[in-house]
Amino acid sequence: MGAQDAVKDTNMARTRLNLVRTGVSVLLLLAIGATVIGWSALRRGSAETRIVLVARDMRFYLEDDGAAASPNPELRFRAGEPVTLVLKNQDSGMRHDLVIDGTKARTNLLDYGEEAEITFTPSQIPRTTEYFCTIHPRTMRGRVAITAP
Ligand SMILES: [Cu+2]
Helix, strand or coil: CHHHHHHHHHHHHHHHHHHHHHHHHHHHHHHHHHHHHHHHHHHHHHCCEEEEEEEECCEEEEHHHHHHCCCCCCEEEECCCCEEEEEEECCCCCCECCEECCCCCECCCECCCCEEEEEECCCCCCCEEEEECCCCCCCCEEEEEEECC
16 A cells, blocks of 8 residues: 555656646746747837828928927938838918938828828938928928938
8 A cells, every 4th residue: 555655646746747847838938939029029119110290380390299399300211111101281271292302202292181191111222312392392391311221
């Protein structure tokens, strides 16, 4: 009897050890999974630029900068990384658009209250260029800097 009990105890101990091992493996997999997911989220975050420009008072402004925004801000893009650019026309009675010189990036002509969203991937050349409104290119014009990837 005593020998059988000892065998049973050993089996139970092995079972417990296996359960612990399985638990450790699952935790390891979860940790690896979380790291991979976190890493790809970071990559996605860095590989996507979203810019919202507002047209008002015959100038372009970054919407995120609110009331403190300076007119016609410089836009910086990384070559090869997709950009989503939104233009909102908040200029009562005026029509505006936005074109990035030397690229295919351009919005339609927008009436007051309209907005447009364009997506493009800047190439490395030209490295510096300008964006402007085709109707008001004198007052609505800013610099675009395209940096190496
Ligand atoms: Cu305009």
